Amino acid sequence: MSYADRVFIDMCRDILENGTDTSGEKVRPRWEDGSLAYTIKRFGVVNRYNLAEEFPALTLRRTAIKSCTDELLWIWQRKSNNIHELGSHIWDSWADEEGSIGKAYGYQMGVKHEYREGMFDQIDRVIYDLKNNPYSRRIMTNLYVHQDLHEMRLYPCAYSMTFNVTKKKGSDGLVLNGILNQRSQDVLTANNWNVCQYAVLMHMLAQVCGMEAGELVHVIADAHIYDRHVPLVKELLERKPLPAPEFWLNPEIRDFYEFTPEDVKLNNYETHEQIRNIPVAV
Template identity: 30%
Template structure:
């Protein structure tokens, strides 16, 4: 017996199986059933505690959201910046990356009493190295912990001194994956308790673990705090990108990304974003190609990455809660 599947049924089936649908389902659940909470920013959120999603990275798949545009080059530049260990926004803003500017700008305005806009502040960061050194540093965030975790050594009579060079967790991770792929200790961490109060923002995507099986590398990200409306789009792409880079450096194929969130929330002032995004249907299957294999994970450049088959729906803007 011949059966004909009408186009509406086919579209519903494709939507339900699309990798982004799990994200939209979580967004809808939080917006309609999440607990209303007071948060650090004072804006307020709806939130759930504990969520998980899985994304295949095989065949160059990359979990870019399709229901709104994600600026993947900006996220890639941020990841490459993390891997340098730099903590000053100057190199980012020189590349037109603004995602970290709000925190030092807010600090500058509060401490000086001046009311300057972002463009003026960023131009001074670029033009004036001394100004950038004083006002552009974020403290020991992300990349600093990843590639230069501090080590203290006894200096006599109960005193300790900080070693000039800390632990490069990323380098050790790759060495461990290459030499002992079955280990359960393929982890790097950003949550340095001793330095949290020195950071502009304690790490949200804080713990990464990796797993090798059948010649494939999979990664798990635990994110203690997730702004599902804005931050998640970058977080999930960046985690997948990092897995792809590490897999290439270790001569492995990419497996999957497992994303775990602790406090997963939507800000109350993001109603327009949430409602607009939930009205859209995911579609398409973007691919990420890495165009060369550099000598190390620290030698990639933005020109090494190419995203194809990505045709997202238009960008949805929303305010960042600082």
């Protein structure tokens, strides 16, 4: 069975059995009909995925790998904050009339900062350090910029990555590991989407920096299941996990800025039926 399925099942059961129900409390999100969107939540969920062993895509339902890769590249590679430059419509509810989500996500990735070695944006600095200072303990990104929060249409959910390079025992080959920090996550709609995105990112960065992808650690401060999602999650928990797919990344690409969604594939990806028309709280 897929390891990602096992992690997801255990996490959801823990949330449902041991989580805090926010019903009746003061909450921000609302459903499309205007009613308050309550959750069952767990604090401080930590999930670990060894990317050298398995790609962490769910089989309980399909994760659209090309769409989630496109969104990842929209933020990390194109450094865009305009939904018209994104293939999917998942950000439509947060964009203004011109398609902008304000100074959020890709905007922050494109801001240049001054370092001793010169001016870099956050992505270029990560790549520079991985190639030149791989054992640095300062290789990280941050999207949660307080001075710009008032100009963001949505505060960043997955807000920082910390990279750390190790070696396999008995080998000189470098291994790229990463910690994804997330302040809040809608587990049904976004958990595996984010996990797959950052697993793809780890593989891409490892390849262009001459490394192998290692561990992805996902830290979620507030992992929650919305009230209207509970029956859908319970339906997923009844499904039998299937074998994990095989990950393929175009081996010809050596420049991070040349990757496209077409350079990523999940071979032998067998899944259960997709759950459609999932309500999204805004």
